[in-house]
Each structure stands twice: as C-alpha cells, then as structure tokens.
Amino acid sequence: MRPNGCFGCGQDNPYGLQIESHWEGDEVVCQWTPKEYMIGPPNYLYGGISASLIDCHSVNTALSYAHKKVGNDDKYDRSIQMVTGSMNLRYIKPVPMREVELRATVEKVEGRKYFIKTELQSDGITCVRGDVVAIQLKAAQ
Numbered sequence: 001m002r003p004n005g006c007f008g009c010g011q012d013n014p015y016g017l018q019i020e021s022h023w024e025g026d027e028v029v030c031q032w033t034p035k036e037y038m039i040g041p042p043n044y045l046y047g048g049i050s051a052s053l054i055d056c057h058s059v060n061t062a063l064s065y066a067h068k069k070v071g072n073d074d075k076y077d078r079s080i081q082m083v084t085g086s087m088n089l090r091y092i093k094p095v096p097m098r099e100v101e102l103r104a105t106v107e108k109v110e111g112r113k114y115f116i117k118t119e120l121q122s123d124g125i126t127c128v129r130g131d132v133v134a135i136q137l138k139a140a141q
C-alpha cells in the first residue's frame with residue numbers, strides 16, 4: 001500500500017513503527033523490534049507503543065480480511081477503508097525491549113464491524129491481549 005503515511009504501518013512515515021503484517025493460515029502475524037527510545041518502565045516497552053502495535057495490526061487484519069471477502073487478496077482497494085472503533089487492552093506482563101510478535105484473528109464480522117483478537121507476545125509468552133472493533137467506513141456515495 002503506497003503511499004502510506006500511517007504511523008503504525010506506513011512505509012512512507014520515517015517516524016512511524018513501520019510494521020509489516022502477513023497471513024499465516026487463519027492468523028495475521030507480525031514480528032517487530034522496538035527502538036531503544038520506545039522504553040517505558042526500566043527495561044520494558046512503553047505501553048502506548050504496545051497499544052499502537054495492536055491497533056494498527058488489528059485494523060490491517062480487518063482490512064485484509066475485507067479484501068479477501070470480496071476475492072481480492074493482493075491488490076489494495078482504496079474504496080475499502082477501516083478505522084478503529086474501540087479497543088480494549090489487557091496488559092498481562094511487561095514487554096521486554098526485544099523482538100515481539102503480534103498474532104491476530106478475526107473473531108466475527110457483523111455488518112461493517114470486524115471483531116479482532118490480537119496478542120502481543122515476547123518469546124512466545126502473551127504480554128498484552130487486545131480486543132479491537134474495526135469499522136469499515138460507509139462507501140463514498
């Protein structure tokens with residue numbers, strides 16, 4: 001998707017997180033490594049960064065799922081747009097300052113609402129769990 005200035009996934013945003021998410025079976029997965037200035041508590045990732053990672057990865061999961069539903073797997077359709085409607089996070093364990101993995105699944109779709117469950121893991125241990133509702137914008141008339 002270019003040009004893309006999204007803070008979470010935009011390859012064209014040099015100040016952003018630049019995550020890259022891809023399908024692995026029924027899950028959407030992303031590996032990502034923090035920069036040292038993204039620290040919160042000593043030795044641990046700032047919680048707002050975890051939130052941003054889960055937010056963007058989840059919305060992109062919904063976006064990609066919506067493309068699949070209409071049989072369009074590999075080309076970005078600008079008429080399909082998603083935003084975060086709500087996001088509930090449970091911070092289970094602090095996240096060490098090293099590579100994390102995000103794993104998202106589509107729980108259900110109701111109309112324009114996509115319910116996404118995402119885990120942020122470190123060394124296979126779930127540190128943050130997110131329930132995100134992504135909302136597909138009404139098509140422009």
Ligand SMILES: CCCCCCCCCCCCCC(=O)SCCNC(=O)CCNC(=O)[C@H](O)C(C)(C)COP(=O)(O)OP(=O)(O)OC[C@H]1O[C@@H](n2cnc3c(N)ncnc32)[C@H](O)[C@@H]1OP(=O)(O)O
Nearest residue numbers: 001002003004006056059060083084085086111133135138
């Ligand atoms: C090349 C280009 C690249 C592009 C890059 C892409 C990057 C992408 C990655 C981006 C990643 C970063 C992501 C970001 O940073 S996205 C930025 C952060 N999010 C926003 O700014 C969203 C702001 N809110 C809105 O725009 C509207 O309120 C929306 C669109 C959400 C709804 O207004 P709309 O007028 O459309 O909806 P409706 O009122 O007809 O309701 C429709 C249904 O939805 C239900 N509902 C409504 N609100 C909520 C809610 N908050 N939670 C749960 N459910 C909600 C509602 O009950 C109803 O359900 P039902 O009654 O039918 O069952």
